Amino acid sequence: DSGVTQTPKHLITATGQRVTLRCSPRSGDLSVYWYQQSLDQGLQFLIQYYNGEERAKGNILERFSAQQFPDLHSELNLSSLELGDSALYFCASSETGSGSYNEQFFGPGTRLTVL
Amino acid sequence: AQKVTQAQTEISVVEKEDVTLDCVYETRDTTYYLFWYKQPPSGELVFLIRRNSFDEQNEISGRYSWNFQKSTSSFNFTITASQVVDSAVYFCALSLYYGQNFVFGPGTRLSVLP
Numbered sequence: 374d375s376g377v378t379q380t381p382k383h384l385i386t387a388t389g390q391r392v393t394l395r396c397s398p399r400s401g402d403l404s405v406y407w408y409q410q411s412l413d414q415g416l417q418f419l420i421q422y423y424n425g426e427e428r429a430k431g432n433i434l435e436r437f438s439a440q441q442f443p444d445l446h447s448e449l450n451l452s453s454l455e456l457g458d459s460a461l462y463f464c465a466s467s468e469t470g471s472g473s474y475n476e477q478f479f480g481p482g483t484r485l486t487v488l
Numbered sequence: 489a490q491k492v493t494q495a496q497t498e499i500s501v502v503e504k505e506d507v508t509l510d511c512v513y514e515t516r517d518t519t520y521y522l523f524w525y526k527q528p529p530s531g532e533l534v535f536l537i538r539r540n541s542f543d544e545q546n547e548i549s550g551r552y553s554w555n556f557q558k559s560t561s562s563f564n565f566t567i568t569a570s571q572v573v574d575s576a577v578y579f580c581a582l583s584l585y586y587g588q589n590f591v592f593g594p595g596t597r598l599s600v601l602p
Binding site: 375408415416417418461463465476477478479480481482 | 525531532533534535538579581590591592593594595
C-alpha cells in the first residue's frame with residue numbers, strides 16, 4: 374500500500390459526460406501528479422500540482438483540468454468525454470516539487486470506461 | 489525531446505531462469521534520472537529503482553540488478569532466478585533533473601511460468 378488513495382476505483386459513463394476523479398496524496402507529500410494509461414498511448418504524464426499550484430503540464434487535453442485543494446487532495450476533471458478517454462488514470466504523490474529527485478508513490482488508479 | 493524504448497514487448501521464461509529487460513533512452517540533457525517501475529496484474533505501479541545520470545555504478549538488490557551504461561544510453565534490468573511473482577509489466581522511465589514529468593517506455597510484459 375503506497376499511502377495514495379484514489380476514488381472511485383471504477384467509473385462507467387457515456388460519451389459527452391463529465392466526471393471527476395479524486396486523489397489523496399500520502400501524508401506529508403506536497404506534490405500530486407496525474408497520469409493516463411491507455412492501450413494505444415501507454416503511460417502518459419498529464420499534469421502536476423505542488424502545494425496547490427500547477428507545476429508542470431504534460432499531454433493533457435483541453436477538455437481535462439485538475440486542481441489541488443488546501444488539504445492537498447487533488448481532483449482531475451474530464452469533460453465532453455470520448456470513447457478514447459477510456460483508460461486507467463493514476464495519481465502519484467511525492468514529498469517535494471521535484472518528481473525527478475523524489476520518488477513518486479502511485480495510487481491504485483481509477484479505471485474509466487466511456488461507452 | 490526525451491524518449492524511452494523498450495524493444496521487448498513480451499518475454500516468457502520458466503521459473504528460475506535469469507531474464508534481462510532492455511531499456512534504451514534518448515535525451516540531449518546531461519542531467520537526468522532513470523527509473524524502473526513494476527505493474528503486477530493487480531494494476532498498481534510499484535517503484536523499483538531510481539538512478540541519476542552521474543552515477544553509473546551498477547546496483548544489485550536481492551535478485552534484481554541494474555546495468556546503467558551511459559555510452560550506449562541503456563539502463564537494463566536483470567532478474568536472477570525468476571519467480572512466478574515476478575510476472576508483471578515493467579516500465580522504464582526517464583525524467584530530466586529540472587523536469588517535473590516522466591517519459592515512460594511502452595513496457596515489457598514478463599511472464600514467468602512455473
